[in-house]
Amino acid sequence: MNWFSVNWHAVFVPNISVLELVIRGSLVYLALCSVLRLLPSRQLGTLGITDLLVVVLFAEAAQNAMASNYTSITEGGILVGTVIFWSYFLNWLGYKFPTFQRFLNPPPLLLIKNGKTIERHLQQELITEDELKSKLRQQGVEFLTEVKLAYMEADGSISIITSESKNN
CATH class of the missing domain: 3.30.240.20 (bsu07140 like domains)
Incomplete structure (x- = not known):
């Protein structure tokens, strides 16, 4: 057993196509964003136990949907980048188009x-x-x-x- 050898290929080279990772990440992010937007704000500004459970279960379900079984750092980085892109892009759309902002953040x-x-x-x-x-x-x-x-x-x-x- 060699504890100090590293398989650099497995660490950095994706097993899944980059385009597939971006598509999977985009679809899951947009679906979860839509679902969470439609749920009532039941806990009045606090994170209740049921809300936390939803987030944890969504994260678990989304992990497999986004990346199937990814193992490389590159695949994780691509997924994180995809999520950051959509978060920024949706906020930008809401800033530029007030009608879209009402979907992202409901009016009082x-x-x-x-x-x-x-x-x-x-x-x-x-x-x-x-x-x-x-x-x-x-x-x-x-x-x-x-x-x-x-x-x-x-x-x-x-x-x-x-x-x-x-x-x-």
Whole structure:
């Protein structure tokens, strides 16, 4: 057994065509991006256990779909580069074309208006009233009647405009 010999060919030379790696990486990235965009922002800006599980399972499933059974550093680098390319390109598209940005990052969703919750929006995002009240308390709001407007932002956080907010 030779512990210090390295098979440089296996380390750097891809076993799969570069074009196939780029196509696989692109398709998996775009599919996962679409699926994750359509899932509700249930945890209000936090990463819950179910969200973490989805990410881990997606990563496991995507690894095989993207590269089949890659073994070289070059193949891993090509896949990482493909993912970085799509991430940058989609963000660039969103910057250049506001219509596309709405797909990447949804507009704020109104949850409370003049102290009253908008039930269908809470149901759409699978947010219970108790969870919403908890987030309000964390921001120093004790009662729903104090809230003029509350929005769930694209990142899952909640922004609040209270009835006592000053108009400048």
